Amino acid sequence: xxxxxxxxxxxxxxxxxxxxxxxxxxxxxxxxxxxxxxxxxxxxxxxxxxxxxxxxxxxxxxxxxxxxxxxxxxxxxxxxxxxxxxxxxxxxxxxxxxxxxxxxxxxxxxxxxxxxxxxxxxxxxxxxxxxxxxxxxxxxxxxxxxxxxxxxxxxxxxxxxxxxxxxxxxxxxxxxxxxxxxxxxxxxxxxxxxxxxxxxxxxxxxxxxxxxxxxxxxxxxxxxxxxxxxxxxxxxxxxxxxxxxxxxxxxxxxxxxxxxxxxxxxxxxxxxxxxxxxxxxxxxxxxxxx
Amino acid sequence: xxxxxxxxxxxxxxxxxxxxxxxxxxxxxxxxxxxxxxxxxxxxxxxxxxxxxxxxxxxxxxxxxxxxxxxxxxxxxxxxxxxxxxxxxxxxxxxxxxxxxxxxxxxxxxxxxxxxxxxxxxxxxxxxxxxxxxxxxxxxxxxxxxxxxxxxxxxxxxxxxxxxxxxxxxxxxxxxxxxxxxxxxxxxxxxxxxxxxxxxxxxxxxxxxxxxxxxxxxxxxxxxxxxxxxxxxxxxxxxxxxxxxxxxxxxxxxxxxxxxxxxxxxxxxxxxxxxxxxxxxxxxxxxxxx
Numbered sequence: 240x241x242x243x244x245x246x247x248x249x250x251x252x253x254x255x256x257x258x259x260x261x262x263x264x265x266x267x268x269x270x271x272x273x274x275x276x277x278x279x280x281x282x283x284x285x286x287x288x289x290x291x292x293x294x295x296x297x298x299x300x301x302x303x304x305x306x307x308x309x310x311x312x313x314x315x316x317x318x319x320x321x322x323x324x325x326x327x328x329x330x331x332x333x334x335x336x337x338x339x340x341x342x343x344x345x346x347x348x349x350x351x352x353x354x355x356x357x358x359x360x361x362x363x364x365x366x367x368x369x370x371x372x373x374x375x376x377x378x379x380x381x382x383x384x385x386x387x388x389x390x391x392x393x394x395x396x397x398x399x400x401x402x403x404x405x406x407x408x409x410x411x412x413x414x415x416x417x418x419x420x421x422x423x424x425x426x427x428x429x430x431x432x433x434x435x436x437x438x439x440x441x442x443x444x445x446x447x448x449x450x451x452x453x454x455x456x457x458x459x460x461x462x463x464x465x466x467x468x469x470x471x472x473x474x475x476x477x478x479x480x481x482x483x484x485x486x487x488x489x490x491x492x493x494x495x496x497x498x499x500x501x502x503x504x505x506x507x508x509x510x511x512x513x514x515x516x517x518x519x520x521x522x523x524x525x526x527x528x529x
Numbered sequence: 530x531x532x533x534x535x536x537x538x539x540x541x542x543x544x545x546x547x548x549x550x551x552x553x554x555x556x557x558x559x560x561x562x563x564x565x566x567x568x569x570x571x572x573x574x575x576x577x578x579x580x581x582x583x584x585x586x587x588x589x590x591x592x593x594x595x596x597x598x599x600x601x602x603x604x605x606x607x608x609x610x611x612x613x614x615x616x617x618x619x620x621x622x623x624x625x626x627x628x629x630x631x632x633x634x635x636x637x638x639x640x641x642x643x644x645x646x647x648x649x650x651x652x653x654x655x656x657x658x659x660x661x662x663x664x665x666x667x668x669x670x671x672x673x674x675x676x677x678x679x680x681x682x683x684x685x686x687x688x689x690x691x692x693x694x695x696x697x698x699x700x701x702x703x704x705x706x707x708x709x710x711x712x713x714x715x716x717x718x719x720x721x722x723x724x725x726x727x728x729x730x731x732x733x734x735x736x737x738x739x740x741x742x743x744x745x746x747x748x749x750x751x752x753x754x755x756x757x758x759x760x761x762x763x764x765x766x767x768x769x770x771x772x773x774x775x776x777x778x779x780x781x782x783x784x785x786x787x788x789x790x791x792x793x794x795x796x797x798x799x800x801x802x803x804x805x806x807x808x809x810x811x812x813x814x815x816x817x818x819x
Contacts, residue, residue, distance in 0.1 A: 355796045358789045372799040392791060394684030394722055395800040402802040420721050420752035428718030431710050432684055462710035499648045501682060506645045509662040510685040512692040513803055 242483065244380045246407070246436075247277035248476045250455040250468040252444035255289025258301055262287065262309060265326060266316050272475055273320040278380050282326035283442040284388050284411040285338065285362065291447040295336065295365035302331035305341050306348040314343040321345045323378055325385060327411040335367045340385045340411050342376055350376045352385035356393055360415065361449075363389075373400045381406040381482030384435075388412040391425050391439070394432070395513065401433035402502070406482035410439040414452050422454035431462030434488055434501055436480035443471055460485050532773065534670045536697070536726075537567035538766045540745040540758045542734035545579025548591055552577065552599060555616060556606050562765055563610040568670050572616035573732040574678050574701040575628065575652065581737040585626060585655035592621035595631050596638040604633040611635045613668055615675060617701040625657045630675050630701050632666055640666045642675035646683055650705065651739075653679075663690045671696040671772025674725075678702040681715050681729070684722070685803065691723035692792065696772035700729040704742050712744035721752030724778055724791055726770035733761055750775050 249268040253261045265282055272280045284290065287309050292298040303309055309328055317324050323344045330339035330353065338354040353369030373396055375384045384400030386408060391397070397408055408429065414421060422439070430437040436459060443453040455468040457478040465478035488502045539558040543551045555572055562570045574580065577599050582588040593599055599618055607614050613634040620629035620643065628644040643659030663686055665674045674690030676698060681687070687698055698719065704711060712729070720727040726749060733743040745758040747768040755768035778792045 355799055356794050358794070360789070368796070370799075372801065389789075389794070392722055393795060394688065394718075395795070395797075395803050398684065399800055399802045420717065424714050424717040424721060424752055427710065427714040428684075431714060432682055462714055499650075504646050504648070504679070505683060505685070506658070507685075507803065509645055509660075510689055510803065511662065512689045513685050513797070513800065 242481060243479050244278050244482055245276050245477060245479050246279040246281070246438050246457060247272040247275070248281050248438050248440035248455040248457060248468065250441060250443055250453055250476065251283060251286065251473050252442060253283065253286045253289050255291060255446050256301065258287055258309070262312060265313065268475060269313070269316050269320065269322065269324060272477070273322045275477060277322060277477060279323040279325070279383070279407065279409070281409045281438050281440040282324070282411060283440050284327035284340070284413045285329060286326045286411070286442070287328040289446055290361040290413045291449055292362040292365070298329055298362050298365070299331070299336070302329040302336055304332065305330045305339055305351045310341045310343060310348055314347045317343045318345050318347065323349070323380060323383070325409045325411060327387065329362065336365070337369055338363055338366050338387060340387055342383060342385060344378055349378060350374060352387065354387040354390065356389045356396070358389045361413070375400050375403040375405045384408045386410045388414065391421060391429060394429070397429040397433050397435065401435050404486070405435055406485035407436045407438065407480060410437070412439060412441045414441050414454070416450050416452055419452060419454070422452065422456060426456050427458050427462040427464060430458040430460055432501070434460045435485045436460050436482060443473060532771060533769050534568050534772055535566050535767060535769050536569040536571070536728050536747060537562040537565070538571050538728050538730035538745040538747060538758065540731060540733055540743055540766065541573060541576065541763050542732060543573065543576050543579050545581060545736050546591065548577055548599070552602060555603065558765060559603070559606050559610065559612065559614060562767070563612045565767060567612060567767060569613045569615070569673070569697065569699070571699045571728050571730040572614070572701060573730050574617035574630070574703045575619060576616045576701070576732070577618040579736055580651040580703045581739055582652040582655070588619055588652050588655070589621070589626070592619040592626055594622065595620045595629055595641045600631045600633060600638055604637045607633045608635050608637065613639070613670060613673070615673070615699045615701060617677065619652065626655070627659055628653055628656050628677060630677055632673060632675060634668055639668060640664060642677065644677040644680065646679045646686070648679045651703070665690050665693040665695045674698045676700045678704065681711060681719060684719070687719040687723050687725065691725050694776070695725055696775035697726045697728065697770060700727070702729060702731045704731050704744070706740050706742055709742060709744070712742065712746060716746050717748050717752040717754065720748040720750055722791070724750045725775045726750050726772060733763060
């Protein structure tokens with residue numbers, strides 16, 4: 240049985256270059272949230288390293304393999320506390336570098352996701368694009384999918400995971416100023432349109448002149464906001480979600496009209512342009528830095 | 530030049546079976562909105578007929594061809610007033626019946642859309658599924674795409690139209706109680722994720738014991754709500770939108786970071802499951818009434 244799961248979002252301010260300090264802060268928050276009963280604890284994007292690097296060279300010393308030293312330290316704590324954790328870091332894999340998120344659990348390293356939508360911002364300008372479709376991870380508390388920041392702008396990302404059976408989507412993000420509407424509307428929309436539980440965890444504070452907007456949020460599978468953080472302070476938000484209920488895609492907004500099914504009612508035979516590759520690849524090729 | 534376009538949403542209460550009265554009300558609203566300077570005037574789903582039919586037979590006498598008598602009367606008014614109009618009706622085409630929306634303009638009948646996502650509700654239970662991808666119509670005020678009600682739950686619908694160049698999406702809807710989060714979150718999300726202007730026009734009032742929730746809304750291409758109607762009263766909402774700006778998909782939320790492009794940054798090569806047909810068609814086949 241995995242009925243009710245308590246999930247937590249650690250809205251924090253990572254300090255750029257201060258990996259050791261960031262890990263210490265994350266370990267402390269992990270203990271706090273676990274102490275409050277959280278079973279899944281989500282951290283922001285690039286929580287280990289910071290984000291606003293001005294070159295790849297500057298960031299390379301902070302990158303690491305996944306799994307690797309950072310994930311091992313956090314996984315050890317997850318093992319001790321019996322919790323799952325999701326957090327962002329910069330991954331090194333040979334001569335390639337990714338904006339990645341690791342999923343850890345009581346059993347150790349569970350999996351990772353490499354950001355597939357890269358904005359022309361911060362360290363993302365210099366990284367490699369993730370080249371795998373978003374994966375869904377089977378865990379002891381449900382099936383978890385991971386997104387990073389800009390991914391949420393693209394409805395296809397959560398969709399692909401929901402179609403693969405995701406019950407909880409965790410978004411680690413670093414939303415800069417101007418992305419208030421992403422926090423306000425997109426999180427609830429992704430939950431509602433896919434009937435998944437959604438947790439978005441942002442950072443706060445300034446980094447090299449850029450301000451991040453907080454507003455971390457936990458949304459239930461009908462799109463209702465269960466918990467929401469403020470725009471500036473470090474804080475941990477908590478909510479109970481029901482992962483198994485996400486596998487029920489029949490409409491439940493009108494109890495006696497139960498034959499609607501938000502996946503069966505899809506018309507993929509009419510969505511051709513959504514996966515049409517040419518235009519997109521062509522425009523992407525015009526980026527001056529590619 | 531088609532810089533600024535004033536658009537209007539006529540939130541009204543159609544009366545079931547009272548086609549003549551509904552047309553008269555629509556013609557009056559068309560004149561009122563045109564008098565206020567509106568260039569595109571959007572009405573709810575099934576505005577001509579009502580929605581809560583309990584059999585196809587009951588609705589058949591209210592169906593008509595498109596174009597046909599209802600569209601001709603409204604098109605004549607559009608011609609006289611020099612405006613575009615979007616409204617919902619029940620279409621008869623031989624022995625097939627559709628939940629349709631017609632687009633009319635100063636030049637007469639422009640085009641139509643047949644709902645491709647049918648909920649198990651009202652007349653939709655008995656209709657044929659639209660079998661054409663959503664089309665985008667080139668008009669004198671911009672490129673217009675049309676959706677109906679439940680379509681908005683599926684992010685693919687607006688996406689397909691935006692990828693075809695839609696600048697304004699008009700949603701004619703009949704949202705029953707329970708769909709408040711669609712009004713609250715999905716409209717803004719569709720606009721923001723596709724960078725299109727979005728107008729959603731709902732009905733109000735009760736019909737055969739079912740209540741509809743109003744909350745018609747006009748949203749700009751960054752997801753900001755420009756105008757919003759209340760939950761119970763008939764009213765007309767207005768806002769200015771900028772259709773041509775929707776063709777600019779580069780990110781504008783951070784002025785000096787202009788290389789983001791929300792279409793070029795898509796990764797359709799990783800969205801395979803979004804158009805995978807089997808599962809969906811299979812589940813759909815289980816509907817007892819098919």
